Amino acid sequence: MGGECGVLVFAEQEDGRIHNVVYELLGKGRDLANKLGKSLCAVLLGHNLDEEAKELIYYGADIVYLFDHPSLKEFDVIKYKHNIVKLVNSVKPDIILVGATRIGRSLAPRVAAALRTGLTADCVDLDLDEEGNLIQIRPAFSGNIMAQIKTRTKPQMATVRYKMMRPLARDPSRKGEIVKVDAEIPEDTGIEILGKVDAGGINISEAEIIVAAGRGLKRPEDLRLLEELASLLGGVVGSSRPLVDAGWISREHQVGFSGNTVKPKVYFAFGISGSPQHLFGMRDSDIIIAVNKDPSAPIIGVSDYYVIGDLYEIIPTLIHDLKKVRSALTHDEE
Numbered sequence: 001m002g003g004e005c006g007v008l009v010f011a012e013q014e015d016g017r018i019h020n021v022v023y024e025l026l027g028k029g030r031d032l033a034n035k036l037g038k039s040l041c042a043v044l045l046g047h048n049l050d051e052e053a054k055e056l057i058y059y060g061a062d063i064v065y066l067f068d069h070p071s072l073k074e075f076d077v078i079k080y081k082h083n084i085v086k087l088v089n090s091v092k093p094d095i096i097l098v099g100a101t102r103i104g105r106s107l108a109p110r111v112a113a114a115l116r117t118g119l120t121a122d123c124v125d126l127d128l129d130e131e132g133n134l135i136q137i138r139p140a141f142s143g144n145i146m147a148q149i150k151t152r153t154k155p156q157m158a159t160v161r162y163k164m165m166r167p168l169a170r171d172p173s174r175k176g177e178i179v180k181v182d183a184e185i186p187e188d189t190g191i192e193i194l195g196k197v198d199a200g201g202i203n204i205s206e207a208e209i210i211v212a213a214g215r216g217l218k219r220p221e222d223l224r225l226l227e228e229l230a231s232l233l234g235g236v237v238g239s240s241r242p243l244v245d246a247g248w249i250s251r252e253h254q255v256g257f258s259g260n261t262v263k264p265k266v267y268f269a270f271g272i273s274g275s276p277q278h279l280f281g282m283r284d285s286d287i288i289i290a291v292n293k294d295p296s297a298p299i300i301g302v303s304d305y306y307v308i309g310d311l312y313e314i315i316p317t318l319i320h321d322l323k324k325v326r327s328a329l330t331h332d333e334e
């Protein structure tokens, strides 16, 4: 579908890799653009990204505005904002969607301020009212209610949390248009990237198996049990917020409303009660397995399997049994 731009998605990339949230935004954006009867557009800034621009079309974009310049290779909020604002003023989308990622959260408010428009942060769903206005759905009051927000100004802008929406299936036969736009590079943005340091962090949002612990854990050193189990299962350690607040584990492990949203194949919850704020971040996991002493803990109600018992008995037994299975398998192979 060509013509007027209904929805513009910011196609975040880092080191030439499109962030998966972009494909989710294109999935939702496709639906919104169809309802508006307008095009779904994406804006991609970077260097040598022709193949990535095609991917955006395969995932639903009608038009990709590509700003290709060596100095856009790394994210620079001022350069990115400058070019996006120029584009928006020219193509006039009704709606702009940005992933609620580290980069998106830094960029979106600056773009919104420059356009003198509103911005709703951290949406978990989006819809349109009868007049084609964006309804931005996000948790409010500590995640206890879902607020439906309409901004009066246009374009309507939202950042959207990762793992909340479904991407379309990749279709390499999809056709679209890649429009190369000359980038304008502001001279001195005050930002110079000297190098990148790998923080060695985990990316819990992408993990397929998460072994998470909560306040049922008595001592920080007991996290080793979780680490051992996670390593045997090929997973990563997750945590409820109190352990992060106590400094036992870093924030990148936190699952929930003020942490990360996760959708693993298997989510183990050891000694986690299942507060609304925790459930918010993990309830869409394929399989939830809870271990809790208290049969009335809310986590039990959302779990596919549960054990009422003491994590200090159950985790060592699991570790022991998994090691036994593993060594039996290695013997078989020999």
Ligand SMILES: Cc1cc2nc3c(=O)[nH]c(=O)nc-3n(C[C@H](O)[C@H](O)[C@H](O)COP(=O)(O)OP(=O)(O)OC[C@H]3O[C@@H](n4cnc5c(N)ncnc54)[C@H](O)[C@@H]3O)c2cc1C
Pocket (backbone or CB within 6 Å): 142, 213, 214, 215, 216, 217, 239, 240, 241, 242, 254, 255, 256, 257, 258, 259, 260, 270, 271, 272, 273, 274, 275, 276, 277, 278, 281, 291, 292, 293, 294, 297, 309, 310, 311, 312
């Ligand atoms: C604005 C806001 C944002 C928040 N964001 C988040 C967030 O992102 N993520 C988050 O997790 N929380 C968040 N919270 C905090 C949240 O409200 C809860 O306080 C928190 O999730 C509780 O963590 P928990 O389940 O580990 O602890 P608790 O609620 O204390 O539960 C501990 C559980 O362990 C069980 N238990 C105890 N000993 C054992 C044992 N030996 N074996 C087995 N089970 C045992 C108990 O029965 C209990 O169910 C937020 C709160 C607010 C107000």
